[in-house]
Amino acid sequence: MRHILIVGGGYAGLYTAWTLEKQLRHGEARVTVVDPRPYMTYQPFLPEVAAGGVEARHAAVSLRRHLRRTRVVGGWVTEVVHAERRAVITLPDGSERTEHYDELVVTAGAVTRTFAVPGLLEQAIGLKQIEEAVAIRNGVLTAFDRAAGLPPGPERSRLLTVVFVGGGFSGVEGFGETLAFTRALLARYPELSAEEVSIHLVEATDRILPEVAPRTGRWVVEHLRERGGRVHLGTQLVSAVDGHVVLSDGTAFDANLVVWTAGNGANPVVARHTDLPLDERGFVTVGADLRVVALGADGAEPVVVPHAWAAGDDASVPDLAADRPGARTVPNAQHAVRQGRVLGENLVAALRGRPPRPYVHHSLGTVATLGVGHGVFEYHRLVIRGPLAWLMHRGYHVLAVPSWERKVRVLLVWLGQLVAGRDIVSLADLAAPRDAFVRGGVPRRPAVRAAEQTGERAAEPAGERR
Structure with missing residues (x-):
């Protein structure tokens, strides 16, 4: 049997393997997925996990439970030598093993991109993994508990200050959910006032949510400010040493929590430890059919790299639905899920001697949560704001999260919150x-x-x- 090795068990990796399980004939090929985590993280739920709106485990989809005919290996692919069809896997105990394959699928995903900001690595936390979202929630709850026992002053103000850096979807949704979360917490902490709670959003450009129209982005900023959020546009984080936040506009204050969501970077394994062709950002270059290609110089036709495929956030995929030439798909769940399905179908077609089909996806619109009861949806010129958009966000993602088992669990949690409100117990000692x-x-x-x-x-x- 031919051996298909899938590097990464995120959206694209899970859906590629899922599609292969459904379409491969018995004995036609064996599939291996390698990922250090035994689950796929449904990242659109992370802002709600950080604010207690979704249980952490419900944002994770078990690979072993849902990939019943796929071999799952817990470890890191630390090197790929495609010329020899082999990959080096580092296991949790530090040992290494070599895996030989016939077909390679690279869906390792992107990583949080950081910059040389003093104090950033020592003080900040990302919002890309479930563990990070849980730590943010526990950090906010623990800070409220500690602040309630202190007199008004600098230490109490520091504990009640949270900063989100990055105005993309993760940053804005995390900021909006945390803003709603902290306002709801004040009802349980009569010792504290709304004026003492400071939630900041820092964005280096002059707008947030670049995927929506500028007018919609401006409305979101005004809406968040009306609710008490502090939005800093055209501003950069200069320093975060010892939790003392300094911004490029001269603003300075002490913060208990700094959440960094300022963009994606190339996965270092893909960018530095493979012999696959990459673009200038370190992402694998692929054709419209998701086969890896080496881009030709001076307008020459791309050259297909045999037996290599890539999709998701670590791949530079042509966007055939875009109006401008040379456009690439944006790294989001909408594309990664659909690319995974198309990649799986194309791989089966290639194994059977049929031509693969190109990936084309026309956007279904853009929807974002801004906290419980607040949201925004945009599709071309149609813009919906407020509670209806928030319900649309929840409805879309409960349908999009893989498996009926996860859909039911998430719905039950949301129904419980309608009756009893959010759970505000901190489990910080889990660390x-x-x-x-x-x-x-x-x-x-x-x-x-x-x-x-x-x-x-x-x-x-x-x-x-x-």
């Missing part, structure tokens, strides 16, 4: 689950807690060690 056992219930002193956050050791009284 150190053995702490209570090891310390025997002795509370940590503030100096010890601060040292743990910075990775240093702090001396404790002998009577408090066990």
